[in-house]
Amino acid sequence: MSTLFNFKLTVLLSFFTGFLKRLNLVKIEYRLIMFTEILYIILLIVILVSSLVAIFSREVFKAAIALAFTFIFLSAVYLLLAAEFLAVIQLIIYAGAISILILFAIMHTPAKIENISEAKIFDYKPHYLQAFITGSIIFIILMVIGFIILNELNIQVYGMKPLLKDFANVLFNIKDVVNGGGRFILVFELAGLLILASIIAAVTIAKKD
Amino acid sequence: MDNFLVNLTFIVSLIMISAGITGIIYRRNLVAILISIEVILNAINMNFVMFSRLKPSLNQALDGQILALFNILIAAVEITVGLAIIFAIRNTIKTSDIDKLNNIKENPEDSL
Numbered sequence: 297m298s299t300l301f302n303f304k305l306t307v308l309l310s311f312f313t314g315f316l317k318r319l320n321l322v323k324i325e326y327r328l329i330m331f332t333e334i335l336y337i338i339l340l341i342v343i344l345v346s347s348l349v350a351i352f353s354r355e356v357f358k359a360a361i362a363l364a365f366t367f368i369f370l371s372a373v374y375l376l377l378a379a380e381f382l383a384v385i386q387l388i389i390y391a392g393a394i395s396i397l398i399l400f401a402i403m404h405t406p407a408k409i410e411n412i413s414e415a416k417i418f419d420y421k422p423h424y425l426q427a428f429i430t431g432s433i434i435f436i437i438l439m440v441i442g443f444i445i446l447n448e449l450n451i452q453v454y455g456m457k458p459l460l461k462d463f464a465n466v467l468f469n470i471k472d473v474v475n476g477g478g479r480f481i482l483v484f485e486l487a488g489l490l491i492l493a494s495i496i497a498a499v500t501i502a503k504k505d
Numbered sequence: 506m507d508n509f510l511v512n513l514t515f516i517v518s519l520i521m522i523s524a525g526i527t528g529i530i531y532r533r534n535l536v537a538i539l540i541s542i543e544v545i546l547n548a549i550n551m552n553f554v555m556f557s558r559l560k561p562s563l564n565q566a567l568d569g570q571i572l573a574l575f576n577i578l579i580a581a582v583e584i585t586v587g588l589a590i591i592f593a594i595r596n597t598i599k600t601s602d603i604d605k606l607n608n609i610k611e612n613p614e615d616s617l
Contacts, residue, residue, distance in 0.1 A: 299507060300507055300555075340514065347521050347524070350540055351525060351527070351532075352524075363544070366547060373554075378558065382550075382574065382577075386577065390577070390580075394580070397588055398536060401591055405595050406600060426530055427530035430526060430527065431530075434523045435520070446511070446512065454561045454566075456562065456565075458566055466564075466567055480571055490582055502592040502596075
């Protein structure tokens with residue numbers, strides 16, 4: 297059993313199977329111990345496939361929809377990994393705002409005139425090889441460095457679950473210095489300044505003269 | 506089982522990061538390049554949240570999630586300014602293909 301996860305769906309399922317057994321409807325004893333782990337692996341596979349579709353799809357609209365799917369399933373992964381606040385933030389900002397912004401931009405940019413069905417499926421251009429080589433070199437470098445670090449690391453899950461009040465304590469509470477309160481308050485203020493600057497920059501750049 | 510799941514998450518996020526970098530070079534559409542950058546940032550976020558589960562104290566477990574929070578914020582800022590630049594290009598030379606954006610010359614009348 298893995299302790300990586302926040303809650304066990306096994307509890308819920310065993311409630312239902314026990315209920316069915318009590319009604320003598322189901323004779324077979326279900327053993328769904330690994331259910332959360334299997335759900336997590338399925339979620340990872342869905343995230344991987346939809347992000348690859350988002351990157352390599354030929355139609356930009358399909359790519360944007362696949363990106364929205366990536367965001368939503370990633371928020372489910374955050375829920376399993378005991379980050380409920382981040383899951384909600386992910387749903388609001390990414391799946392709510394950024395997907396809509398990207399769809400808005402696709403709607404307002406000119407499409408290519410050429411017919412997609414008449415275009416060749418794979419016509420070779422020189423930057424394809426450059427992209428493939430760069431991607432594989434970065435993959436190999438990150439893989440080697442990452443697995444050296446992961447071998448050094450003794451993987452043990454402690455299962456600390458931060459609550460919303462801990463977020464508030466770290467972000468805002470300057471008086472509680474002993475427990476690390478207010479550690480990130482300067483970064484938080486700078487982030488607000490950054491958002492203001494980006495809004496001004498976006499309006500200034502995109503406005504029609 | 507923990508070891509396997511941590512390694513699996515790590516490999517998935519590595520594939521997403523390198524595929525995103527491949528996509529930045531491979532794609533010719535400006536919006537598709539922004540989509541690739543979003544995929545990279547999400548993969549990094551997934552790693553932050555997963556590794557913060559391995560920390561022994563509450564403060565260290567919070568650090569990963571707070572870094573992921575600021576990463577989401579940076580992604581929002583980046584997509585805002587990037588889409589504004591795409592709109593500016595749309596207004597001036599009416600294209601979304603980066604192969605046509607090669608006319609930045611020394612004469613300011615020829616440039617964007």
